[in-house]
Amino acid sequence: xxxxxxxxxxxxxxxxxxxxxxxxxxxxxxxxxxxxxxxxxxxxxxxxxxxxxxxxxxxxxxxxxxxxxxxxxxxxxxxxxxxxxxxxxxxxxxxxxxxxxxxxxxxxxxxxxxxxxxxxxxxxxxxxxxxxxxxxxxxxxxxxxxxxxxxxxxxxxxxxxxxxxxxxxxxxxxxxxxxxxxxxxxxxxxxxxxxxxxxxxxxxxxxxxxxxxxxxxxxxxxxxxxxxxxxxxxxxxxxxxxxxxxxxxxxxxxxxxxxxxxxxxxxxxxxxxxxxxxxxxxxxxxxxxxxxxxxxxxxxxxxxxxxxxxxxxxxxxxxxxxxxxxxxxxxxxxxxxxxxxxxxxxxxxxxxxxxxxxxxxxxxxxxxxxxxxxxxxxxxxxxxxxx
Amino acid sequence: xxxxxxxxxxxxxxxxxxxxxxxxxxxxxxxxxxxxxxxxxxxxxxxxxxxxxxxxxxxxxxxxxxxxxxxxxxxxxxxxxxxxxxxxxxxxxxxxxxxxxxxxxxxxxxxxxxxxxxxxxxxxxxxxxxxxxxxxxxxxxxxxxxxxxxxxxxxxxxxxxxxxxxxxxxxxxxxxxxxxxxxxxxxxxxxxxxxxxxxxxxxxxxxxxxxxxxxxxxxxxxxxxxxxxxxxxxxxxxxxxxxx
Numbered sequence: 001x002x003x004x005x006x007x008x009x010x011x012x013x014x015x016x017x018x019x020x021x022x023x024x025x026x027x028x029x030x031x032x033x034x035x036x037x038x039x040x041x042x043x044x045x046x047x048x049x050x051x052x053x054x055x056x057x058x059x060x061x062x063x064x065x066x067x068x069x070x071x072x073x074x075x076x077x078x079x080x081x082x083x084x085x086x087x088x089x090x091x092x093x094x095x096x097x098x099x100x101x102x103x104x105x106x107x108x109x110x111x112x113x114x115x116x117x118x119x120x121x122x123x124x125x126x127x128x129x130x131x132x133x134x135x136x137x138x139x140x141x142x143x144x145x146x147x148x149x150x151x152x153x154x155x156x157x158x159x160x161x162x163x164x165x166x167x168x169x170x171x172x173x174x175x176x177x178x179x180x181x182x183x184x185x186x187x188x189x190x191x192x193x194x195x196x197x198x199x200x201x202x203x204x205x206x207x208x209x210x211x212x213x214x215x216x217x218x219x220x221x222x223x224x225x226x227x228x229x230x231x232x233x234x235x236x237x238x239x240x241x242x243x244x245x246x247x248x249x250x251x252x253x254x255x256x257x258x259x260x261x262x263x264x265x266x267x268x269x270x271x272x273x274x275x276x277x278x279x280x281x282x283x284x285x286x287x288x289x290x291x292x293x294x295x296x297x298x299x300x301x302x303x304x305x306x307x308x309x310x311x312x313x314x315x316x317x318x319x320x321x322x323x324x325x326x327x328x329x330x331x332x333x334x335x336x337x338x339x340x341x342x343x344x345x346x347x348x349x350x351x352x353x354x355x356x357x358x359x360x361x362x363x364x365x366x367x368x369x370x371x372x373x374x375x376x377x378x379x380x381x382x383x384x385x386x387x
Numbered sequence: 388x389x390x391x392x393x394x395x396x397x398x399x400x401x402x403x404x405x406x407x408x409x410x411x412x413x414x415x416x417x418x419x420x421x422x423x424x425x426x427x428x429x430x431x432x433x434x435x436x437x438x439x440x441x442x443x444x445x446x447x448x449x450x451x452x453x454x455x456x457x458x459x460x461x462x463x464x465x466x467x468x469x470x471x472x473x474x475x476x477x478x479x480x481x482x483x484x485x486x487x488x489x490x491x492x493x494x495x496x497x498x499x500x501x502x503x504x505x506x507x508x509x510x511x512x513x514x515x516x517x518x519x520x521x522x523x524x525x526x527x528x529x530x531x532x533x534x535x536x537x538x539x540x541x542x543x544x545x546x547x548x549x550x551x552x553x554x555x556x557x558x559x560x561x562x563x564x565x566x567x568x569x570x571x572x573x574x575x576x577x578x579x580x581x582x583x584x585x586x587x588x589x590x591x592x593x594x595x596x597x598x599x600x601x602x603x604x605x606x607x608x609x610x611x612x613x614x615x616x617x618x619x620x621x622x623x624x625x626x627x628x629x630x631x
Binding site for chain 2: 180184187188190193195198199202204205214344346
């Protein structure tokens with residue numbers, strides 16, 4: 001975050017807790033008095049850290065580092081007491097939280113450490129002003145608010161940095177996953193191309209038919225490799241949908257035509273002719289339907305029946321794909337729509353996540369119920385076209 | 388019997404990959420069978436001897452390493468080369484631990500792969516006939532390490548089956564078997580694999596000595612006493628293989 005932004009945020013927080021110039025003056029008025037007590041406070045603070053292994057483990061530099069840290073803590077308290085509570089002050093507080101993420105110090109230690117320091121400071125305050133309990137109370141209130149504000153900024157920085165780091169790690173993991181999936185899906189067609197070329201170059205007595213067969217295979221596998229890349233880029237950048245009314249039955253027919261289904265799989269498409277037209281991008285919805293049909297096919301390696309039904313409900317149209325396949329375990333069910341998650345030996349694991357992304361953009365939705373060993377039903381919901 | 392033509396089993400769920408490898412290997416004079424998943428591959432392995440199995444690592448149903456473990460139980464003498472589109476060292480290690488000989492990456496470097504197939508086919512084929520399964524497994528590891536292809540038989544019937552299907556360079560025969568005995572296995576070898584050398588193994592020196600002497604007289608090449616002196620056994624084997 002930019003320093004100006006940080007400072008604005010700090011000012012907002014000050015307003016929220018009712019911090020005033022008066023509070024600042026009150027704290028500053030005791031700065032000099034408390035100064036003498038600070039070294040003892042700080043020594044006590046680090047002795048306490050030494051008693052907690054999880055807190056101690058972030059101090060890796062031995063006595064020298066502790067000496068340095070004591071200096072830093074002293075400056076921090078001096079600043080706390082004397083101000084000015086300006087932009088630089090806030091930026092330095094922010095850095096404390098950021099640094100804690102970097103060294104792996106759990107935020108709970110910041111909270112309890114500040115609690116300990118707070119108690120020490122307040123006790124020192126009582127010792128110095130023992131003859132004026134009224135004033136002690138007033139300074140106490142101000143000092144408490146000030147420490148809470150510091151803690152809020154440190155906490156804020158901690159969370160922001162922690163999140164940023166987590167996202168970076170997840171991004172790297174996702175890249176690794178994509179690379180693995182792409183490697184497998186591309187190396188298989190490349191392998192075919194390579195071996196066909198080897199055959200054509202080295203075979204001793206290839207017939208004309210064999211040569212033609214291998215050339216055809218090369219072409220087919222180049223297309224397969226290209227499809228992998230298309231699927232990936234489709235996913236990375238879905239086109240903006242062109243929402244128009246269309247007839248679902250026609251779209252389903254086109255989807256079914258492009259997919260080769262083995263004879264042992266029976267398809268029962270039972271869409272009534274009277275079904276209301278739907279609103280959506282027919283080219284994108286066709287991808288959704290195709291992905292669901294292909295999944296149903298893959299779920300029934302030993303054959304079975306795919307039943308496709310449709311109905312209208314509440315200004316929308318639902319089409320359901322029910323297979324009699326292997327079903328999906330509860331554990332997998334929660335993850336199947338994640339990109340790159342797959343239980344198949346072949347495939348990138350993008351089919352369902354693409355389907356869901358498309359339906360989101362087409363104001364539709366996708367839901368699934370499944371019974372392991374019995375089969376699954378995927379239901380697509382689309383808006384009915386206005387009459 | 389394989390008529391001297393080396394046989395290769397290719398297993399990959401990618402039909403095109405199988406066709407290509409089959410075309411290339413057939414063109415080079417190998418006999419090639421193809422399967423697209425583990426169960427049909429095992430059907431083939433039950434019926435035929437294969438010198439080499441080229442197994443895709445990632446297939447629907449049974450993966451390549453699991454398939455190899457099953458093949459090894461049926462025909463420990465088949466040399467496995469695992470083909471993988473993932474270049475992960477963890478899976479490679481798992482495959483090698485299971486006893487696979489090599490792991491090669493897709494897209495396949497064919498010059499390298501064909502070189503490996505040729506080398507595997509040239510490795511001397513041994514048969515160990517012993518009812519002690521642990522001993523068989525240990526011997527398998529030791530001999531495989533030395534570049535022998537090793538079939539295992541635990542009784543006379545299994546020995547007879549293997550002898551029908553492949554031609555062995557050396558057969559190691561335990562003199563005492565639960566069904567049958569070393570002498571009759573020796574006769575089986577002489578009938579089915581007359582070119583094979585034979586090494587008798589025995590742990591019951593006094594009880595089997597007479598039978599051992601008898602079989603040696605009939606032409607067995609050597610005798611090794613249990614517990615094995617492994618270096619000695621290896622030297623004996625080397626000598627017998629080199630004589631060819």
